[in-house]
Amino acid sequence: MTDKDGVVFIGNKPPMNYVLAVVTQFHSGSTVVHIKARGKAISRAVDVAEIVRNRFIEDVKPVKINISTEVLKGENNEDINVSAIDIELSK
């Protein structure tokens, strides 16, 4: 990842909010935007990548998709494993 790379973290808002964020980053000069999500938001991350590509910027492609496991701390300080995804969209 370089300084010019954009990053959009996916949360619980409707997908179009994040689609707009990704499109804005491409329009402001990024050639690569990472769409990142954890847990149940992973499905939404894939939706966002597909909507950007099919409806807004047709020459971007998901050049690399990484999955991983992140360890978070729970309420009682126990470890919680959460899956994560990083979809790298590139122009």
Added chain:
Amino acid sequence: MTDKDGVVFIGNKPPMNYVLAVVTQFHSGSTVVHIKARGKAISRAVDVAEIVRNRFIEDVKPVKINISTEVLKGENNEDINVSAIDIELSK
């Protein structure tokens, strides 16, 4: 995909059901297993891949991850776009 490749489709059951299916396919001779999911099950597909890799068969890797959009028919015959994922685990 060749005949020897395994495929596991992810539905709404608990992740460990699918983990068992993937592990079984590797143990019965597959060197590649595709974990496929659509819509909200995509997050579970990532969980399954990560659990297999971290807890059961440490030498498998997600060598290729594809995302796509599938067009289904709704109740009134309208088109519904659904995101899909295909995680290719390889030994």
